[in-house]
Amino acid sequence: MNYLEFLILVLPEAVLTMTALIVIGLGAKSGRGGANPFSSGFLTAIGAAGIVAAGLVLALLPAEASLGGMLVLDPLTRLFKWVILAMSLLTLALVPGWAPPAHRGEYLGLILFATVGLSLVISSEDLLMIFLALELASLSLYILAGYNCDDSYSAEAAMKYFLFGSISAAFLLFGMSLVYGYTGSTHLAEIGAALADLPTEPIFALGVVMMLAGLGFKVVAVPFHLWAPDAYQGAPAPSAALIASGSKVAGFFILAKILLLSFADWDGSADWGGFATGWVPFLALLAALSMVFGNLSALAQTSVRRLLAYSAVAHGGYILLGLLSGGTVGIAAVLFYITLYGMTAIGAFGVVALVEQRRGGDSVAHFAGLAKEAPFTAGCFLVFLISLAGIPPLAGFFGKFFLFTSALGGSAAGDPSGLVWLVSLGLGMNVLSLYYYLRVLKQVFARPPAESTGHATGTPPLLGCMLATTAGAIIFLGCFPNLLLKPIEAALRVVG
């Protein structure tokens, strides 16, 4: 290993870290009278510049490189590092308006550190490195969730997130060590190669199940989802947006990578009536539970943030469907969907943040008459929710279409129509989900505003830009899904 190579490979992360240090330093500086001389807009701009610079640096790196599997750069990881950076950039648009007012520099720094962690998760193919990177991201996110010290909800969110996260991390690490002990390697591809010659024993299965539980926490799959409603509800808006987007993207990415690189030979089958041992039936169980409980619980919510959390659980279920088929088509569908889901989530949290600020709450009733006061925001909210509900011609429709059709093809080892039961369940639950999305939209568009308290109307410019970008991307990808799907498929083909 050559340290120069190492430095080159982590250059984007290095840029992010440097930016984080700069922002923290500037944020800590006290000017005359003790107040910080830099406005939060200025600090955010520096952070955004750092992210953009990291993205540019990433473009300059060699097309393919690997550092003994610890850090890997190939077209797919490059593409998803860009996706992670884009998610962070969009999240930053919420910081000036909605981050807790104290210690803005540190807040921004933590977002950048979380981004570094997520970015490293994407590029690693070694269990140890994956765990470290996940922890780096998670620790930053715990603090971000609890950043609003004055708010008990925020503290509670952080506490629950942290406790759940650490237990999951423990499971993940335990599972990893079992797998390592069984196969003798921490490198994903080597684990896969070793498994080809080994009989599978319960102790190995236990390791895989524990890893699934640990990663299930990251991708918010039932029954490891309990932290999500509280974390989404209590965390400051930018933190919640990052948890719902970047963290989920990285979680699904690494879950897919581990399952397909290491455990491809132990996939089993989830065909109805023909279950066979492997990770596929576990994943099918998680998917079914997530789709059912996510959607049914969302029906009963009055808080829009909690509703979004349960909708995230349900969407996690749909996405797991795509993983089951295992082929290039299925993985491309998963990656396509998770990308646009991340964008949708950030946009939706932007709208929720605006409503909370103006009307003091996030219950469905607080959204009444939003279309009258902020028509642009309301229009974007319509795009987000309708896309989540999967109505054409928005990107959410195509995302679900790709997921469901790839699952209809069946899993690699099973019967071609073996997963029809799961797809039918998903479709039924998706119809149900329309109900709770429309319930919110009905408030937004059909109800008059509760009372005119003389608060500001219209959409703040920075938020407007962010909403326009995300909503525009969702509409655009709905009309031309190939523009994102093609690069993903091409990158997958290169990776193999």
Next chain:
Amino acid sequence: METWIPWLTALIPLPPLAAAAAILFLHPCRRPAAALALAGQALSLLGALAVFGGALAAGGTEGGPVRGLLTFTWFTHGDTALPLGVAADPLGASMLLMITFVGLLIFIHSIGYMREDPRFARFFCFLSLFSGAMLGVVAANSLLLLFICWELVGLASYLLIGFWFQKPSAAAAARKAFLTTRVGDLGLFLGLLWIYKETGTLLFYDGGHGLLEQSALTSLAGQTVAGGMALSTAVSLLLFCGAVGKSGQFPLHIWLPDAMEGPTPVSALIHAATMVAAGVYLVARVFPLFAAGAGGDGVTTALTVVAWTGAVTALFGAVVAVAQNDIKRILAYSTVSQLGFMMLALGAGGVAAGIFHLLAHAFFKALLFLGAGSVIHGCGHEQDIRKMGGLRKTMPVTFILYGIGMMALAGFPFLFSGFWSKEAILVEAFAWPVSRIPFLLALAAAVLTAFYMTRQMIYVFLGTWRGKDRPHESPRVMTLPLVPLAAGAVLLGFLATPAWPWFAGFLAGEAVAFSPGALFTGKSLAFMALSILVAATGVAAGWLVYARSPASTAEDPLQTRFPAAHRAVSRRLLVDEFYERTVLRLQSAGENGCARLDGVLRRVTDGAGAVLSRGLGGLAGLLDRSVLNSGFDTVCQFLRAGTAWLSSLHQGRAQNYLRFVGIGMVVLLLFYAWLQS
């Protein structure tokens, strides 16, 4: 063909769509909104001119006209790609030119007509949306793209018919139009799916692989479905359902007269010139499919259905138009009738005759509708022709222009386009080998056309004023756009005379020489004489019935002489009542059933939601409420107090968390054990 032409064709629908989006999002004031819409339309017109020129220059080859194609992939899933595309060929180019040209004039007219409307900008937004979608329909080289634009056109039409939605009748008419056309569109959609299943493509032309090209047609015509019907016939009939709905053919014509509740420029643009012609265009576009598997005489089952539908509609519309008193409704039924003529021509195999009548009709019917708009505007929004009269003196400009439109529609000889286009249709219908009855129906319809137009002219423009307020001539901005339309209504005719059938040659990609001799062959002379006779009979009858009786009497002379027949006709031959008695009653029964089912379902979902998400003692409910939320306040208080919070977590909360993850793990491991066993 130059490669830029299909590219340009693909761009033509965009300016109006961009204008619509700009008006929708930027909320400009009235003037900028109209300017945006006009600029978009004018840009498209320039593009359409260039494409038309390109198609003209490209000429044709042995196998037909030269087509410039542009195909792009919409999305790929696995190994299946779904391409969309546009085609630049004479048929599409002439439609593009007509839509942009007539559209621009109607846009200009609307500035005057809608002057006092508070939602002026919104009106232009909808008009632009419509125009863009309609251009997409004719530019499309893919059945799917055509269908998408087709539905957008339907949406725009719904918005425009219901533009004055505060009037209950307008709202109801918009709904009726939307639902009725949906019935036809269902057929179109099924046909689309079926074609895709059989041929694996939705492109019309694709270098030999398109669905309108030889290999696909042969395979479609070769297979049979239920009842020994060729697959191509079945698919054609499904597609024809869409055309019947959109083009107001019998029995789905019922929405078109009601659609006159929309502003008059809308009636001119959508319900006379363009959208209702989309059905005719669709049949012309997929004509090879309709004609697939035909013998030497060019007759197929699908085309026979088209011809009969057209002939019946032509006569039906003309009969009903005779007894209407609303100036716009007369024109609406006239449109239904003329669309029937076009369908008849297509069914009899005369694509050129049908499309030429479509283009000529677009000009003179738009002229008539805008003229009617001018009349309505001048008479203080009065639409009943019995309360008009004598407008010849007070509205001279409108009178002359309306007269030109009326003569073109009635088929006055030689000088007017309607004469030549209708004659061509009669020739085609006469030559149809299956039956002469459609020809006779069309002949009767043509006589009635001249009759009801004469009646309308006499009621509106001759005699004395019978209304309340003095009528006045309309402003320039409303009358000037009528002049090019009138010119078109006259001059267009010379492109399709028997002496120089230029248009047919253009569509087929053949050069046509000017041969005056063809005008004086026996057949040609006979048909011209017949057409003259038809127009003369209609006009003379109309004159005899209406000019002599004093127009001030409330009773129509026909009403006094044939009361029963008149009542039936004036009630539109009871088709609407028929639907009310049958379809609507069935529907209300279905509605009750659905409501009951809905109630049950709601109870079930509510129950399921309540039981599963809250109750069930379990997972979702238990976790979200009892585990997380019941301790919520307690924890909050602990946190607020800032004391001993850690111990509190240790005492209850953390254990619950751990317990739950543990339960999850146990469930997964039990599942594993079950799998192993």
